[in-house]
Amino acid sequence: xxRTVLTTEWGLRYPIIGAPMAGAAGGALxxxxxxxxxxxxxxxxxxATTEFVLQEAEVAxxxxxxxxxxxxxxxxxxxDLLEATVYTRPYLxxxxxxxxxPYVSRCHASGILVxxxxxxxxxxxxxxxxxxxxIVVQGNEAGGHTGTVATLPLLQIxxxxxxxxxxxxxxxxxxTGVAAALAAGAVxxxxxxxxxxxxxxxxxxxxxxxxxxxLETGTLWTHLYDDVQGLAWPQAYAGxxxxxxxxxxxxxxxxxxxxxxxxxxAFRTGRGDYDIDYIYAGQAVGLVQRKSTAGDVIRxxxxxxxAVLRExxxxxxxxL
Ligand SMILES: Cc1cc2nc3c(=O)[nH]c(=O)nc-3n(C[C@H](O)[C@H](O)[C@H](O)COP(=O)(O)O)c2cc1C
Numbered sequence: 144x145x146r147t148v149l150t151t152e153w154g155l156r157y158p159i160i161g162a163p164m165a166g167a168a169g170g171a172l173x174x175x176x177x178x179x180x181x182x183x184x185x186x187x188x189x190x191a192t193t194e195f196v197l198q199e200a201e202v203a204x205x206x207x208x209x210x211x212x213x214x215x216x217x218x219x220x221x222x223d224l225l226e227a228t229v230y231t232r233p234y235l236x237x238x239x240x241x242x243x244x245p246y247v248s249r250c251h252a253s254g255i256l257v258x259x260x261x262x263x264x265x266x267x268x269x270x271x272x273x274x275x276x277x278i279v280v281q282g283n284e285a286g287g288h289t290g291t292v293a294t295l296p297l298l299q300i301x302x303x304x305x306x307x308x309x310x311x312x313x314x315x316x317x318x319t320g321v322a323a324a325l326a327a328g329a330v331x332x333x334x335x336x337x338x339x340x341x342x343x344x345x346x347x348x349x350x351x352x353x354x355x356x357x358l359e360t361g362t363l364w365t366h367l368y369d370d371v372q373g374l375a376w377p378q379a380y381a382g383x384x385x386x387x388x389x390x391x392x393x394x395x396x397x398x399x400x401x402x403x404x405x406x407x408x409a410f411r412t413g414r415g416d417y418d419i420d421y422i423y424a425g426q427a428v429g430l431v432q433r434k435s436t437a438g439d440v441i442r443x444x445x446x447x448x449x450a451v452l453r454e455x456x457x458x459x460x461x462x463l
Pocket of ligand 1: 166187188214287288312313315334335336423424425427
């Protein structure tokens with residue numbers, strides 16, 4: 144058993160949180176992660192309905208504690224998403240991609256713990272001042288929207304900067320990666336891409352097959368998909384997705400594409416065709432090579448990390 148605050152105080156079997164992933168992590172995936180001994184989370188996008196939140200939370204709650212992830216930049220116009228979330232009484236709410244401070248006390252008043260994903264030292268110290276219970280260091284190699292700094296430098300910087308518990312997100316999809324994050328001082332890991340090809344994800348069979356077929360070199364970090372959909376993502380965040388014919392044709396690295404009506408039209412007519420449509424995934428997609436259940440992924444990462452830490456650390460220390 145790995146002893147961190149997530150196992151001793153939160154009561155998890157493994158210090159592993161299933162990341163909230165809009166479009167991929169609904170109640171079924173969250174429930175499967177929780178049943179296997181992690182904490183499963185539901186991802187709520189800026190366009191989600193409150194019915195989605197209520198329905199998926201009901202499914203997740205059948206397995207026990209669960210979390211819900213919200214996008215802070217969307218909440219000013221969608222306060223209903225926070226209200227629906229609080230109503231479902233999750234164990235954890237993640238308030239990411241924006242300043243969480245206006246919403247922390249609303250969650251705490253209902254007995255809900257708060258996490259936030261951070262992308263710099265400044266984000267992390269501000270999150271600590273805002274009173275969050277868990278800081279998620281999210282590196283640029285992560286799937287979905289991220290900042291610009293990679294997981295390992297950001298983890299070292301944030302561990303040095305705050306005393307709130309920290310988990311690592313971005314690029315972790317094997318027991319060795321879980322062990323590395325824990326050895327560095329994280330209290331756990333926040334896993335997204337490793338769960339994308341599982342049957343319990345919301346992805347279609349075709350999308351899951353693309354994920355299985357993709358390599359670590361096959362992603363890009365782009366504003367393109369946000370821009371062609373007219374989503375109001377702040378400039379600081381772009382999304383890591385699988386590269387395809389559409390991104391190769393239209394992505395201009397670092398640029399905004401909102402005025403590109405040809406790209407927007409090509410996107411609109413190509414939904415569901417993964418040479419055009421998006422599949423958000425991180426660089427760890429190169430480690431996702433076979434079909435498995437979410438439960439198998441969590442148990443493999445958890446028990447595997449226990450073994451890696453036992454064997455590797457002992458052999459390193461003996462060599463001293
Ligand atoms: C398909 C997908 C959708 C995501 N959607 C969200 C989201 O709705 N809210 C959020 O806070 N993070 C979201 N993320 C980021 C994850 O919470 C997490 O940081 C990331 O998956 C961790 O890196 P990894 O993919 O390398 O495991 C998403 C990630 C992916 C892959």
